[in-house]
Amino acid sequence: MPRPGLARKENEPDTPQGMDLRELPRGVRAELRGLSPEMAEIVGAHLLMAGQLIATDPQLAYAHAEAARRRAARLSVTREATGEAAYAAGEYQVALHEFRALRRMKGGTEFIAAMADCERALGRPDKALKLVREGLDAKPDFSQRVELRLVEAGARVDLGQVPEALRLLRHEIEASAGRGSRAARVRLRYGYADLLEKTGDPENAEKWFAAAATLDSDGETDAGDRVAALQGIVLEVDEEALVGDPEDEVVEEPAEETGAEEDDSEKEGEFEEDEPAAPVSFVDDVEAEVAELLGEDESPDQASDDEATNGDEGEDDDR
Structure with missing residues (x-):
């Protein structure tokens, strides 16, 4: 026995x-x-x-x-x-x-994001937000912070606060400015694209799925498939062609951060505080980032800006 x-x-x-x-x-x-x-x-x-x-x-x-x-x-x-x-x-x-x-x-805060997401799944978004705030107050690393922000955005959607959910993820993309692990940056862009699609903005969703796919050189997500679906393509996607040559992915965010950006990344983004970023400038940033990631040609507005700055692309990218 x-x-x-x-x-x-x-x-x-x-x-x-x-x-x-x-x-x-x-x-x-x-x-x-x-x-x-x-x-x-x-x-x-x-x-x-x-x-x-x-x-x-x-x-x-x-x-x-x-x-x-x-x-x-x-x-x-x-x-x-x-x-x-x-x-x-x-x-x-x-x-x-x-x-x-x-x-x-x-001890520690390693599992707070997962705990908060469980609270969401169990229909308790307010408890999820309380856990998220606790996790953010502990000054987590970038990867943990991204997971917390994704759960926070989901909880805001559960509470009917869709604009705030979009703002949270948009602000996190702006504040991170290319820092942190590639996997976390993929997760952040994928989550933002997914929310854009779910809230009726397929055009921008396609762009951000494309940005995520280009960063995701290991194919950990289905971002490439999501791009194809939004484009109405019904055929097998060549993932290597979609993500491109990793050597071409030199920069997808500004290489240098200003002091203001560094300060912004340290803030926890309280819900009561309004962010000063104007929507128009963020749209421009979206176009610039996605165009650079995908190797697309510059838009007419960007071309005009380059002429005004003597064609200094590097300087334009670092803004």
Whole structure:
């Protein structure tokens, strides 16, 4: 008879066989050393399988993560795997519970954006906004800040505040000025484009999906497909041709930031404070960024500006 904790529970997936636990991250393997060798083998196999399945079969990934958590609930790695798999599977109440447990165990604000999005999914946008504000007050890094802003924009839409949702993402694009990880910049532009399309602005949505696709050289998103759909193209898209040569993607944001831009990026953008940026100038910025990312010709207005500045394109781009 198997020792307690080793036996498979009813409706639980079988323990995966032949798994190489060396594929687990070093931190995960370190936590597993606190278990008996036999238990570590079982828990590690379920964790590894959950990670392999989460993108293709989140429900089964969740079942494997839960099998690991049931046997080693005191390990943060099992709680994190369960939270992430439950979130991917749409089990938002479970995910929220696990993320809360993780926060108690590890501290910090790493999981606040996911917690806030769970609150949104559970129909509680006000609670989501409260968590977002808490996360922003902690001065997160750029990637975490983008995730918080995306959740905040979604919560504003849930509350019927669509213009404010668009303003939040527009301001974040302006304030970041090309800084931060490429993946986060793709997420930000994709989220803005998606919201533009959902709120009835397909023309600008197409431009921002194109900007996201050009940055997304690894094809992590379906931004290229979204561009094709908005253009009415019904054929397979050559992704390499769509994103272009990575060497051509030299600059997609101003290379130099002014002091004002740096100050702006540090502000948390309270809802009560109105942003001074004029819509017309942002439209011009959109055209400039997308044209540069896609290698398009300059618009007539840009050409006129270049003549006025002796054709100094670099200076025009850095504004």
